[in-house]
Amino acid sequence: MSSKKRTTIHDIAKKLDITASTVSRALKDHPRISDATKELVIKTAKEMNYQPNSIAAALRRGTSNLIGVIIPNIDRNFFASVVRGVEDVLNDTNYNVIICQSNDSLEKEKSNIKALLEAQVDGIFASYAKETTDFSHFEDIVNRGIPLILFDRMQDVFNVDAVVIDDYLGAYKATEHLIEQGCERIVHFAGPENVSIYRDRRRGYEEAMKRSHLSVDEDLIIHSDLKLESGKRLAEEILEWNELPDAIFSASDYAAMGAMEVFKKHDIEIPQDIAVVGFSNESFTSLIDPGLTSVDQHSKKMGQFTANLFLDRLKDKSKDHTPTKTVLNPELIIRGSSLKKVEQPQDQKIEPEHINT
Amino acid sequence: MSSKKRTTIHDIAKKLDITASTVSRALKDHPRISDATKELVIKTAKEMNYQPNSIAAALRRGTSNLIGVIIPNIDRNFFASVVRGVEDVLNDTNYNVIICQSNDSLEKEKSNIKALLEAQVDGIFASYAKETTDFSHFEDIVNRGIPLILFDRMQDVFNVDAVVIDDYLGAYKATEHLIEQGCERIVHFAGPENVSIYRDRRRGYEEAMKRSHLSVDEDLIIHSDLKLESGKRLAEEILEWNELPDAIFSASDYAAMGAMEVFKKHDIEIPQDIAVVGFSNESFTSLIDPGLTSVDQHSKKMGQFTANLFLDRLKDKSKDHTPTKTVLNPELIIRGSSLKKVEQPQDQKIEPEHINT
DNA sequence: AAATTTGATGTAATCGATTGCATGAAATAT
DNA sequence: ATATTTCATGCAATCGATTACATCAAATTT
Numbered sequence: 001m002s003s004k005k006r007t008t009i010h011d012i013a014k015k016l017d018i019t020a021s022t023v024s025r026a027l028k029d030h031p032r033i034s035d036a037t038k039e040l041v042i043k044t045a046k047e048m049n050y051q052p053n054s055i056a057a058a059l060r061r062g063t064s065n066l067i068g069v070i071i072p073n074i075d076r077n078f079f080a081s082v083v084r085g086v087e088d089v090l091n092d093t094n095y096n097v098i099i100c101q102s103n104d105s106l107e108k109e110k111s112n113i114k115a116l117l118e119a120q121v122d123g124i125f126a127s128y129a130k131e132t133t134d135f136s137h138f139e140d141i142v143n144r145g146i147p148l149i150l151f152d153r154m155q156d157v158f159n160v161d162a163v164v165i166d167d168y169l170g171a172y173k174a175t176e177h178l179i180e181q182g183c184e185r186i187v188h189f190a191g192p193e194n195v196s197i198y199r200d201r202r203r204g205y206e207e208a209m210k211r212s213h214l215s216v217d218e219d220l221i222i223h224s225d226l227k228l229e230s231g232k233r234l235a236e237e238i239l240e241w242n243e244l245p246d247a248i249f250s251a252s253d254y255a256a257m258g259a260m261e262v263f264k265k266h267d268i269e270i271p272q273d274i275a276v277v278g279f280s281n282e283s284f285t286s287l288i289d290p291g292l293t294s295v296d297q298h299s300k301k302m303g304q305f306t307a308n309l310f311l312d313r314l315k316d317k318s319k320d321h322t323p324t325k326t327v328l329n330p331e332l333i334i335r336g337s338s339l340k341k342v343e344q345p346q347d348q349k350i351e352p353e354h355i356n357t
Numbered sequence: 358m359s360s361k362k363r364t365t366i367h368d369i370a371k372k373l374d375i376t377a378s379t380v381s382r383a384l385k386d387h388p389r390i391s392d393a394t395k396e397l398v399i400k401t402a403k404e405m406n407y408q409p410n411s412i413a414a415a416l417r418r419g420t421s422n423l424i425g426v427i428i429p430n431i432d433r434n435f436f437a438s439v440v441r442g443v444e445d446v447l448n449d450t451n452y453n454v455i456i457c458q459s460n461d462s463l464e465k466e467k468s469n470i471k472a473l474l475e476a477q478v479d480g481i482f483a484s485y486a487k488e489t490t491d492f493s494h495f496e497d498i499v500n501r502g503i504p505l506i507l508f509d510r511m512q513d514v515f516n517v518d519a520v521v522i523d524d525y526l527g528a529y530k531a532t533e534h535l536i537e538q539g540c541e542r543i544v545h546f547a548g549p550e551n552v553s554i555y556r557d558r559r560r561g562y563e564e565a566m567k568r569s570h571l572s573v574d575e576d577l578i579i580h581s582d583l584k585l586e587s588g589k590r591l592a593e594e595i596l597e598w599n600e601l602p603d604a605i606f607s608a609s610d611y612a613a614m615g616a617m618e619v620f621k622k623h624d625i626e627i628p629q630d631i632a633v634v635g636f637s638n639e640s641f642t643s644l645i646d647p648g649l650t651s652v653d654q655h656s657k658k659m660g661q662f663t664a665n666l667f668l669d670r671l672k673d674k675s676k677d678h679t680p681t682k683t684v685l686n687p688e689l690i691i692r693g694s695s696l697k698k699v700e701q702p703q704d705q706k707i708e709p710e711h712i713n714t
Numbered sequence: 715a716a717a718t719t720t721g722a723t724g725t726a727a728t729c730g731a732t733t734g735c736a737t738g739a740a741a742t743a744t
Numbered sequence: 745a746t747a748t749t750t751c752a753t754g755c756a757a758t759c760g761a762t763t764a765c766a767t768c769a770a771a772t773t774t
Contacts, residue, residue: 019754061759075434100444
């Protein structure tokens, strides 16, 4: 059954007693080919079940129509969603996407890049590994003249196109929202200080407090690894305080959720007694009760932006473009965990789709 | 800076005053090349920063070392995880993975297949779209002699390699577990009857009941779309019953979670009053309180199996292999929502990793 | 010493599509 | 009627690596 030989333009040419070049041009709708032969060629191609060999075309043209995407892990919601955004955009073009995972390992990242370069990809989108501090392997990509765009994580030392989210602004919005709800004694669950996104989130929190003439109380800023368990532990600690806070802004949804569980168990009303806001808009935030207000990082949009930036770069590749840093505006998704005042008109509530198998 | 021309084997050959074929052979460690030249070539290649062009090799050899994976959505945990499994295995080989999303649309699926065939992939792994009932476009793949493996979703009418999970067995295990915990009046949240996986899960539930000489009460089997909201609604209804059930086995984690929330709000103790078990082991199941017992579908393992099956097929491609259906054994992950008896030794509890940004 | 084997490398075709540069015929302009 | 375009297609090189076959010198065998 399996017809070993795939038909090529030469097969079509032979059958029609013309040359392969004519066939090639006819299929590409070249203006110099008569309509009659075009029709004939197309018809015959269909009859012979012709499928172009893009590998051959790639070799000749020097462009593979492949894009490499390097992410730490594909089964992390955020990155999967970024990839989705990339795919959404590139699916309407001739590009195919190759996915590589670094598992946050520098070695793996290097070998990924090597593999992608060998596959002659036309561009690489990457979110670098946590281990990565030296960027010479990324510079290799740029030196080869292959467009590179970093997303989510980026380093200012390395001058390259990047698409990131504004963590500072996200935290600012979250805190400002809590203040608008009447909260004044707002605890911040902060992350490790050596990670830039957590420093930015803390800055956003502090700035929002200051702008509203609320004092930034160091005792209200608690550092942890921001995991679920830490959230629970911190909540237990807070319950021992003389004076309870009236809100918590957590730099992670997980810690926020852990805290909520503990508070609920102690019959503390959310958001009446303590309002809670998280960060990342993980899918579970809309599932729990009350829904957890959170900062959405526009993961899919980030992917779309990245892909579109690449396509834009292609158009005027002539010029030596200066690398651009695109900073996406995070969005506060307001849910029950922070909505103390009467329901306000909420025109842009984006709920992640419910998923079931 | 960007050295326009990449070095080829010809460049190396010219520099060393030998031919490209010798270079090619030296790099491939061909036995007929002297060690001296091998060393020299390898050294020079490194110096000249040579990077093989796998496109050219692919054209010549007729094998691209690309694998196409078609999934409905990449940002669905289950599929992302399958892809992860595939990547895990193929990363140790020369294969690269191209991802395509069908968005559960038949048209998209067809165009994905077309694109992959044009890219000359060496194999295709696919989970077909919900819309798909006719499989002729998949048959095209097989007819071209390209290995095709379906995963998760499969149709018995179409004879092809497949890796799936045993939904029946998963449901059986879940129900059996509830019975072991002393439950007798077990409600089943069933899914749409036209979907095979939901029929299988119901069968598993019924069979487990029968085996334990418990009657299968049609009134205890409730159909819905299994979304979170449905779970809540059904729980409210159940609360009106004269006699409450002592357990719920839901064919979806979402519905189970919705029900749990409602029960908790009505001060019904879980699992003492009502034990709950879900299906799919979604990541949130380990986050909520109590943790939701659920059936794990081994998504990553499914991907690994699929990739390994492909690699096995390659080895003895000589023979006309009969398509194999691999059925993975689902695993019951026991958590607080169903554990009424004294904690039993639990030796294989696999908790999904907590993820935080 | 002649014959044969082995070892190391070169020659050239090939994979399939693309494309700059002819070519020859028909159409139009002078 | 001759000169010049325009049109439709053919020719042949090219992309870079691979590989069957050829070649030639050195090593070994008889």
